[in-house]
Amino acid sequence: MAGNPYLSVQALTKYVKRKFDADPHLRNVYVKGELSNVKSHPSGHLYFTLKDEKSRIQAAMFRSAASGLQFRPENGMNVLITGDVTVYEASGQYQLYAQTMQPDGIGALYLAFEQLKESLGKEGLFDSRWKQPLPPFPQKVGVITAQSGAAIQDICTTIGRRYPLAEIILFPAIVQGPQAAPSIIQSIAQAEAYGSIDVLIVGRGGGSIEDLWAFNEESVARAIFSCRIPIISAVGHETDTTIADFVSDRRAPTPTAAAEMAVPAREELIERLLDRKRMLYRSLSNQIQVERKRLASAQSSYPLQFPERLYRPFMERLIGLEGRLDRSRTDLTTRQKSELQRLHSLLTFYAPEKQIKESSRLVDALTERLTRAAYQQLRGKDESFKSAIRMLQALNPLAVMDRGFSILYQNGKVANSVQQLEVGDEIEIRLQDGVVEAKIQSLTAQNGEEI
Numbered sequence: 259m260a261g262n263p264y265l266s267v268q269a270l271t272k273y274v275k276r277k278f279d280a281d282p283h284l285r286n287v288y289v290k291g292e293l294s295n296v297k298s299h300p301s302g303h304l305y306f307t308l309k310d311e312k313s314r315i316q317a318a319m320f321r322s323a324a325s326g327l328q329f330r331p332e333n334g335m336n337v338l339i340t341g342d343v344t345v346y347e348a349s350g351q352y353q354l355y356a357q358t359m360q361p362d363g364i365g366a367l368y369l370a371f372e373q374l375k376e377s378l379g380k381e382g383l384f385d386s387r388w389k390q391p392l393p394p395f396p397q398k399v400g401v402i403t404a405q406s407g408a409a410i411q412d413i414c415t416t417i418g419r420r421y422p423l424a425e426i427i428l429f430p431a432i433v434q435g436p437q438a439a440p441s442i443i444q445s446i447a448q449a450e451a452y453g454s455i456d457v458l459i460v461g462r463g464g465g466s467i468e469d470l471w472a473f474n475e476e477s478v479a480r481a482i483f484s485c486r487i488p489i490i491s492a493v494g495h496e497t498d499t500t501i502a503d504f505v506s507d508r509r510a511p512t513p514t515a516a517a518e519m520a521v522p523a524r525e526e527l528i529e530r531l532l533d534r535k536r537m538l539y540r541s542l543s544n545q546i547q548v549e550r551k552r553l554a555s556a557q558s559s560y561p562l563q564f565p566e567r568l569y570r571p572f573m574e575r576l577i578g579l580e581g582r583l584d585r586s587r588t589d590l591t592t593r594q595k596s597e598l599q600r601l602h603s604l605l606t607f608y609a610p611e612k613q614i615k616e617s618s619r620l621v622d623a624l625t626e627r628l629t630r631a632a633y634q635q636l637r638g639k640d641e642s643f644k645s646a647i648r649m650l651q652a653l654n655p656l657a658v659m660d661r662g663f664s665i666l667y668q669n670g671k672v673a674n675s676v677q678q679l680e681v682g683d684e685i686e687i688r689l690q691d692g693v694v695e696a697k698i699q700s701l702t703a704q705n706g707e708e709i
Contacts, residue, residue, distance in 0.1 A: 267350070275345035278352060284343040289315075289354060290362055293335045298324075304331065308339065308354060316353035317341070323357050329370040336362035367467050371474050374501055378476070383483050384504045390488040392508060392520065396456035398425045399520050400487065402445040405430035409463045409492065409513035416517035424521050427455060433462035438472030443481040450486060458485065459516045460502065461492030473500035482506055492516030659690040676701050 265273075278284055291308040298304055302321030307314050317339070331337070341356040361369045378384065399417060403409045410428060417424055429448050432441035442460065449455050460482065462470070472478060473493045482489050483505045491502045496511035503509040510516035561568050606612075651657060659665070666673050667686040673679055679698055687694040702708050 268347070271345060271347050271350045274350075275347060278344045286340060286357075287343055287354075288338070288340055290336065290338045291315075293331055293337055294333055296331050296333050304356075306331065308337075316346075316351060317356055318353060319356040319359065327359060328366045329361060330373050331359065338362050367471060367474075371467075371501065374474065374476055374479070375504065378479060378501065378505065383479065388483070390507045392488050392490070393456045394522065396424055396521060398427055398455050399517075400427045400429060400449040400452070400455040400458040402429045402431050402442060402449065402458065402460045403462050403513070404433050407433070407463055409461060412512075412514045413459060413492075413517040416514050417521050420518065420523045421521035421527075422524070427452065433472060434465065434469050435472075439475040439478050442472060442478050446481045446485050455487050457520045458487045458489045459492055459510075459513070459520055460489055460506070461510070461513050461516060462494070463513065464495040464498065467498075470494050470498055470500055473502040476501075478502060479505045490516045490519055656690065659688075664689045676703055 289308060291310050291314075294307040294309050294314070296304070296306040302324060304319040304324040306317055306319075308317045309315070319341075338360045339354065339356045340358045341354050343352060343354050345352045360366055382388075401410055401413050403413075405428065414426055417426055427449075429445040429452075431445040432438045446458070446460070449458050461473075470493055473491070479501045482491070482502055488507045490508045490510050491500070491506035492510040492513040492515065493500045493502055494512075508519055510519050556562060665688045667688065668679060668683060673685065679685070679701055681698050681701055683698050685696055685698060687696060700708065
C-alpha cells in the first residue's frame, strides 16, 4: 500500500461488496415499489427495476424463487419484495436480489386468477360457441371429486332422489394441494376413456381460495375445455368463482346444484307427463268432436242423401256408350262379313285348281293350233320343196347336156364367148358323162370371121 496507493477497480468493488454483505441491515430487507423493465430470461431468471417517484434500484430474482410465483410480474405492477442487497461485481452496481414477491394491494392468487382469466378469455376458451348442451335424460353421470368428501354424498343423494334411473360413476381425484391439478386432469381423461359417460360433474365443496386453487390452474382449465363430455363445474359455494367455471359447459354454484342441473327431477317429469297426457286427451277429444261434426255434416250432405243422383249421369253416359258399342260391333261385323265374302269370291275366282284346269284347256287348244300350224307349214314347205326340185330339175344343165349340150371351162370358169378364148389355150369340156381336156387350135366367130 505504501509503495502503490492505487486500488484496482475489482479490488475496490470487492471491498464494497464485502461491506454490503457484512451489513445485517441489507439482509432480508423489505422493499416496495413499482416494477419496470421486467425481463424474463429463458433460463428462468427474472430481471427488473424497482422504482418509486424519486429512486430506482436494479433487481433480480433467480429461477429457484421465480418459479414459485403464482402470478406473472408485469411492468407498472406495485409489489412487495423481500431479499438481500449486494453489489454485482461485473458492473459495480448494487442491486436487490429478491427472494419473495407479492402484489401490493391485492393478493397474488387473485392477481394470478385475473391474469389467467384474461389470457384464456382472449384465446376464446370462454366463448359460448364451444359450450356443449347437456343431455336431457343422462343414463350415466360421471363425478370427479374427492372420494371421501361431502360433495360426492350431496351429488349421490340429489341424483338418487331426483332421477334414480341415472347411474353415478365416481372418478376419484385429489381436489386440494399441489397434486390436485394433475389428479383432476387424470380423472377427466379416465372419464373420457370410460366411453359411455353422458355428463360429467367436476368439483368439490367450499374452502379458501388456496383450497380451491387447483380449479384455477391453466392445465385443469384446458383439460376441461378439451373434454368431449359435457362438464358441469361445481366448485365451492355460490360466491366462489374459478377458471373451471368459465371453461365448463355449465357452471353450478354448488355440487348439489350441479346434480340438479345434470338430471331432470322425477316429480317434474311425472308432472310433465301428466300435462302431456292431459293435453293429448284434450287434443284427441277436440279432434274427435271435429271429426264427429264432419261426419254429421257429411251424412246430411246432398250427395250422401241421394247417392244415386251422383252416379246417374255416369249411368246415362254408360248406357249411351253401350249403345255406341253395340252399333259399332254390328257395323264391324257387317263390314267383316262383306270383306269375307269379297275375299271368298276372289279366292274362288283365283282358285288354283280352276286356274290349272283353264290353263290345261288353253294348253290343249294351243297345242292343237300349233300342231295344225306346223302341219300346214310343213305341207307348204313340202310343196315348195317339191316345186323347187321340179324347177331345179328343169334348170339342171346336166339335164340339158342329156340332149347333147356341153359346158366349156377355162381356168375353172365357164367360157361362153369365143372372145374370151385364144388359140392355144387349154380348156375343159364337161359332157354328160365326163370331162374332156383340149387345146384350142383355131377360133371362128359366129359371123365366120377367123379370130
